[in-house]
Amino acid sequence: MKVVVAGGGVIGLSVAWQAARHGHEVVLADPDPGRGTSWAGAGMLAPVAEAYFGEEAITAFGMAASHRWESWADELRADAGSDPGYTRKGTLVIARDHDELAALVPLHEMQLAQQLRAERVSAREARRIEPALAPAICGGLWLADDHQVDNRLYVRALIDACGRAGVSFVHERAATCAPTHVTLDGGIDMAADAVVVATGTWQPVIEAGGEQIDLYLRPVKGQIIRVRSTNRAVFPTRTVRSGPIYVVPRDHGELAIGATAEERGFDTTVTAGAARELLTKSWELLPGLAEAELVEVMAGLRPGTPDNAPMIGRLPGGPILAMGHFRHGILFSPATAAAVVAMIDGGEVPEVVAPFTPERFAGATTARRQAKART
Numbered sequence: 001m002k003v004v005v006a007g008g009g010v011i012g013l014s015v016a017w018q019a020a021r022h023g024h025e026v027v028l029a030d031p032d033p034g035r036g037t038s039w040a041g042a043g044m045l046a047p048v049a050e051a052y053f054g055e056e057a058i059t060a061f062g063m064a065a066s067h068r069w070e071s072w073a074d075e076l077r078a079d080a081g082s083d084p085g086y087t088r089k090g091t092l093v094i095a096r097d098h099d100e101l102a103a104l105v106p107l108h109e110m111q112l113a114q115q116l117r118a119e120r121v122s123a124r125e126a127r128r129i130e131p132a133l134a135p136a137i138c139g140g141l142w143l144a145d146d147h148q149v150d151n152r153l154y155v156r157a158l159i160d161a162c163g164r165a166g167v168s169f170v171h172e173r174a175a176t177c178a179p180t181h182v183t184l185d186g187g188i189d190m191a192a193d194a195v196v197v198a199t200g201t202w203q204p205v206i207e208a209g210g211e212q213i214d215l216y217l218r219p220v221k222g223q224i225i226r227v228r229s230t231n232r233a234v235f236p237t238r239t240v241r242s243g244p245i246y247v248v249p250r251d252h253g254e255l256a257i258g259a260t261a262e263e264r265g266f267d268t269t270v271t272a273g274a275a276r277e278l279l280t281k282s283w284e285l286l287p288g289l290a291e292a293e294l295v296e297v298m299a300g301l302r303p304g305t306p307d308n309a310p311m312i313g314r315l316p317g318g319p320i321l322a323m324g325h326f327r328h329g330i331l332f333s334p335a336t337a338a339a340v341v342a343m344i345d346g347g348e349v350p351e352v353v354a355p356f357t358p359e360r361f362a363g364a365t366t367a368r369r370q371a372k373a374r375t
């Protein structure tokens with residue numbers, strides 16, 4: 001079958017690679033593959049640390065993806081001929097004071113109720129696991145199943161694997177995505193047996209059931225800092241989180257410090273205030289970071305839906321959507337790719353994807369389109 005994928009972030013690239021592996025003829029359209037939100041991310045594969053009350057379906061999907069990651073990384077390394085930077089070192093969630101420690105109690109109970117592996121640790125135990133932690137911390141949780149991938153190495157490996165698997169790249173925006181064709185910005189029309197829309201926060205015109213659909217997607221800005229080790233800096237050896245702040249070390253001596261969550265539309269300005277906040281909070285947690293070399297501050301736009309869960313599937317008479325992966329696109333990518341390729345092949349779609357049908361927003365989508373038409 002001929003498959004056209006619009007959008008080449010971790011989601012579109014994963015789908016394209018897997019579809020090509022399943023014997024399909026795949027074209028991927030993106031003016032700049034891999035340089036969207038996937039380039040900005042931190043690369044945490046953290047379904048346990050990010051298990052929130054009322055988001056059990058998201059956690060279950062995240063765990064399914066997490067279980068797939070080790071073999072996914074092995075297959076990608078073999079197909080791409082390069083290392084995607086997947087490391088299994090667990091994650092520490094740290095409380096800096098007694099209030100934060102008390103706030104971890106219900107979180108821990110909820111994690112255990114969902115059969116997730118999470119262990120309370122004292123300040124001493126936390127520092128034994130991660131000696132770079134500040135002496136003043138109060139304790140925390142040890143999450144042995146939350147790992148990480150270097151998202152930039154991952155994106156590069158996916159591009160290489162796609163190329164080797166025969167995926168054709170078209171460096172142009174998709175203007176319109178219909179169920180059996182994609183029209184590019186320049187006017188070229190590409191016919192397909194299946195069309196997959198994976199354009200992250202951005203939306204081409206999407207046609208479903210003969211109508212133009214306006215999806216509820218909102219960009220949630222995340223500012224993130226990258227620093228590099230120097231011979232005076234003391235880096236942690238695994239991911240450390242505390243409240244909204246996280247510190248993710250890479251094997252090659254870089255470290256990501258994230259992230260803000262700001263509802264500001266399509267704004268990617270980096271601000272002094274956010275950089276100050278991220279640096280101060282991470283330094284309080286890991287004082288050895290003070291001597292690191294500052295490399296980059298950037299902002300990415302997480303693709304958010306009204307319920308913060310992804311949209312994976314078809315609207316009636318529409319293309320396949322693989323959008324709205326919000327905080328977890330890197331984690332979810334193997335599971336989303338498997339589900340989308342099953343949809344293309346007409347195979348059995350895993351049960352764990354069922355809650356993410358785009359049809360759950362069908363009423364809201366129509367209302368939004370009508371409201372826009374009135375203005």
Ligand SMILES: Cc1cc2nc3c(=O)[nH]c(=O)nc-3n(C[C@H](O)[C@H](O)[C@H](O)COP(=O)(O)OP(=O)(O)OC[C@H]3O[C@@H](n4cnc5c(N)ncnc54)[C@H](O)[C@@H]3O)c2cc1C
Binds near residue numbers: 031223331
């Ligand atoms: C600061 C920050 C930290 C994060 N940390 C993590 C983390 O630790 N773990 C995790 O799992 N997730 C994390 N995320 C979220 C994750 O990065 C996203 O969920 C993920 O990158 C979404 O991937 P995507 O492929 O859907 O979108 P993108 O990576 O944005 O890709 C979309 C692509 O579509 C292209 N495009 C847009 N419009 C068109 C068009 N009309 N036609 C063709 N192509 C088009 C763009 O050029 C882009 O390449 C983080 C995000 C941010 C901002």
